[in-house]
Amino acid sequence: MATVREDNIPHVVRTAADQRQKGMYSATIGRIEQVNSTIRLLRLYIDNDQPALRHLPGQYVDLHIPEIERVGGFTITSPPQTAMRLPAPTPSTTTPPTAATFDDPYLELAIQKSPANPPAAYAWQNPGDIMNAPVRFRIGGNFTHPPMAFSMQEFQSIDNIVLIAGGVGINPIMSMVSAMDLQGAKRMGGLPPRLRILYSSKRGINESGKPEEVLFEERLSAITAKRAQKQDDVDFKYTFFDTSQNASTGSEKKDVPGNMQVLQRRIAHDDLFEALGPENKRQNTLVYVCGLPAMTDEFVELLRKAPGMEEKRVLSEKWW
Structure with a gap:
């Protein structure tokens, strides 16, 4: 019987035993940064009107891209603090009032160029073709700080x-x-x-x-x-x-x-x-x-x- 290489096993199969959050979140691709010829950074801006997102440093996302059957697995490279929606400071009473604003919460992913991996290939399209595109994701992973097994x-x-x-x-x-x-x-x-x-x-x-x-x-x-x-x-x-x-x-x-x-x-x-x-x-x-x-x-x-x-x-x- 042929042996299947570990790197050819789909992400959701290889990580099936990992802990995952129950909820799915919707987001929009809002920033693309080219690091070098093989790595680019994507920011997923989390859509409004969803439950507060919490994740631990070290976790990944199961990334669901419309019209792509295969689920992508990409580690979150940003800290949890950037995914939190924080209210703007209380407006000053001694200066003209300004509209209340919020920091836009996001997740950052580093995606390696991989034409044979459909989710990664999608993320490596011309930036103009995927900017503002909708995606959905779920948080998962056991490699975390603090460690899950620690009291x-x-x-x-x-x-x-x-x-x-x-x-x-x-x-x-x-x-x-x-x-x-x-x-x-x-x-x-x-x-x-x-x-x-x-x-x-x-x-x-x-x-x-x-x-x-x-x-x-x-x-x-x-x-x-x-x-x-x-x-x-x-x-x-x-x-x-x-x-x-x-x-x-x-x-x-x-x-x-x-x-x-x-x-x-x-x-x-x-x-x-x-x-x-x-x-x-x-x-x-x-x-x-x-x-x-x-x-x-x-x-x-x-x-x-x-x-x-x-x-x-x-x-x-x-x-x-």
């Missing part, structure tokens, strides 16, 4: 978080980092006393022979620089591992904040152990790993067996 007491005890991403495995990690940054330090769901980000990716070359932007490199650098200037006792460090052959022409030349490091190599086992911190202080360490199956399996096995760690505190998701 409130367990989560509150965490003082070191390690986020490890390979390639487009950065998608759920980006949502987590953004959410923690917006929440701030010393607050539930916010930044822990110590945080380490390890992101490994290749830098593509465009048609002109110039290095392309890596997904979320600017956003992560901006958050890292912001944290370097804060005086909130958060030990925040971000390391980008550039694994492309043209690494010397890419991020190496860019200015980086003091708490950021750029290395032209793959993530090594010693990098993982350093991120975990001293063995006698790992009992409150939480790790997230997301990337291609081979990398994810290797790192998860190593991290779960590391002194001071346990299986429950190493969470993972594979990117197919």
